[in-house]
Amino acid sequence: MRHVYLYVHDLRSSGVVRNALDFAKRLSQDHPTTLVAGYGQGFFAEEAVRGPFRLKILAGREGALGRGVAALRLRAWLSKQPGGVLMSVGNMGHWTPFLACQGLRHIARIYCISNEVARDDGLKSRLRLAWMAALVRDAARIVVVGRALRRLPLFARAIETGRAAELPNGVDxxxxxxxxxxxxxxxxxxxxxxxxxxxxxxxxxxxxxxxxxxxxxxxxxxxxxxxxxxxxxxxxxxxxxxxxxxxxxxxxxxxxxxxxxxxxxxxxxxxxxxxxxxxxxxxxxxxxxxxxxxxxxxxxxxxxxxxxxxxxxxxxxxxxxxxxxxxxxxxxxxxxxxxxxxxxxxDLSLTNDLYAGLVDEVLARGIRSA
The missing domain is CATH 3.40.50.2000 (Glycogen Phosphorylase B;)
Known part of the structure; x- marks a missing residue:
């Protein structure tokens, strides 16, 4: 059976983490599921431990060095895990699974883009768009969260070609x-x-x-x-x-x-x-x-x-x-x-079903080579 790995940057108090925990519970109904956190600190740490899924904590501190450590540990760990899909939620965390999964043919990647990337800040905006393009190339699928990002040609083309799906946020x-x-x-x-x-x-x-x-x-x-x-x-x-x-x-x-x-x-x-x-x-x-x-x-x-x-x-x-x-x-x-x-x-339950359907679709297509 294929496994699902759900990646979050940390377990601090945020709507992204709260919904990730609910989604991990939903995924665990259908697949062996592991919630992977770059850092284990946060208000939701105890709830994550109690969940009906496995929990993997990668690093103990933040910053560039901490992310590097997290990426190395994630790669070493995933290399020994069964094949499946890794979904990264929250824009802050995408670097870690992106770096960790390069060359890992048994892990397909889904990246959820949940924040504006084309801001009016010159070079930084161009660099973010280049980074998003790299994620699109690497991903089995991209999730564009909400309607606002559809206006960007990069994501509009990805949606039209089936490389990306526009899905909503949800609340319980x-x-x-x-x-x-x-x-x-x-x-x-x-x-x-x-x-x-x-x-x-x-x-x-x-x-x-x-x-x-x-x-x-x-x-x-x-x-x-x-x-x-x-x-x-x-x-x-x-x-x-x-x-x-x-x-x-x-x-x-x-x-x-x-x-x-x-x-x-x-x-x-x-x-x-x-x-x-x-x-x-x-x-x-x-x-x-x-x-x-x-x-x-x-x-x-x-x-x-x-x-x-x-x-x-x-x-x-x-x-x-x-x-x-x-x-x-x-x-x-x-x-x-x-x-x-x-x-x-x-409604979060309906939203989670949409996301779970996307995961099932990627699993059914087989693991995409990196």
């Missing part, structure tokens, strides 16, 4: 409802001052600078609090804290760090804000819909306009305009446009 609404019932993770969420919630690692992509500026302007009309969930370097935390003080947020600004239950936050927040400069298909957005949280999203955030049906299930704003974001946040805090049952259109 029943799980969201269950986890929402957990105790409030912070006192703010039990107090009358509305909390606006941002979610994501503290990186330029998430555009938290704009959110902080907009919140400063919105507070001229009413008191609001801003909490941001996500990990990041100490330097970035300090920089965002300085911006919040300059915007007048003072004690109404919280960098909450990582969490293993984002739904306990979302279900009690007045507004979820997605100000991203780029995305493909935002898992945080789907999580907000599943929790029933009123949403404000940037039109630059991948397929957010499609997911929100051009404002039917949440408000959209020009992703560069802090005043537009401030007004949208105030509108959602006062008379919200709620998501209703929109999350059911992105």
């Amino acid at each position: 609404k029943a799980q969201a409802t269950r986890l929402s019932r957990a105790p409030a993770p912070h006192p703010w969420l039990e107090e009358p001052v509305p909390v606006v919630l941002g979610i994501g690692r503290l990186r330029p992509q998430k555009n938290f600078d704009l959110l902080i500026e907009a919140m400063g302007r919105a507070r001229a009309s009413r008191r609001l609090r801003l909490a941001i969930i996500g990990g990041g370097a100490d330097e970035e935390r300090e920089r965002l804290a300085r911006l919040a003080r300059a915007a007048g947020l003072d004690q109404d600004f919280l960098l909450a760090g990582e969490t293993d239950n984002v739904f306990a936050w979302l279900s009690r927040a007045a507004v979820f804000a997605l100000p991203s400069r780029w995305e493909t298909s935002s898992l945080a957005l789907l999580e907000a819909l599943a929790a029933g949280t009123p949403v404000v999203a940037s039109r630059l955030a991948g397929d957010a306009a499609l997911v929100l049906d051009e404002g039917r299930y949440g408000l959209l704003f020009d992703g560069d305009d802090p005043d537009a974001l401030a007004q949208a946040v105030l509108a959602q805090a006062q008379a919200p446009v709620r998501p209703g049952e929109r999350a059911l259109a992105y």
Whole structure:
């Protein structure tokens, strides 16, 4: 029987890792399945150990050296494993399986592209596109997550020729409802001052600078609090804290760090804000819909306009305009446009079945030579 190897960069708190764990459980129903993590640290480490699949941890630290160690260990380990398919999820981790699998004829590769690659940053953008082209050449199949990446000729051609498949992200609404019932993770969420919630690692992509500026302007009309969930370097935390003080947020600004239950936050927040400069298909957005949280999203955030049906299930704003974001946040805090049952259109069980079908298709075609 062919084996399936599901690769994630780490086990930290993120929607990508949470969904990878659910997908590994789904795959294990049909195939011997191993979840392979480049690094074993993170909020989901214990859950990964308890899963109905094997778990393989490669390295103990991050950085270029850590990735090199992970790639060498993955290659040595895969060389002794049965033939099958390795699916790499999350853009951060593709280097490790790509390097590890060169020349391994018994392992077919599927790479899931889940973040924008053609950004307006000159040489870096060209290098990312060249890297994506290398992945397309190496892969048995490419998964383009969401609609936004289809506009790139590289992925459009790959989809047309059958080298790639466009598949959605998904969210488990029943799980969201269950986890929402957990105790409030912070006192703010039990107090009358509305909390606006941002979610994501503290990186330029998430555009938290704009959110902080907009919140400063919105507070001229009413008191609001801003909490941001996500990990990041100490330097970035300090920089965002300085911006919040300059915007007048003072004690109404919280960098909450990582969490293993984002739904306990979302279900009690007045507004979820997605100000991203780029995305493909935002898992945080789907999580907000599943929790029933009123949403404000940037039109630059991948397929957010499609997911929100051009404002039917949440408000959209020009992703560069802090005043537009401030007004949208105030509108959602006062008379919200709620998501209703929109999350059911992105049901995780249906999504996992689509991904599992792709894995089965690659397995049925036989292992592609590298």
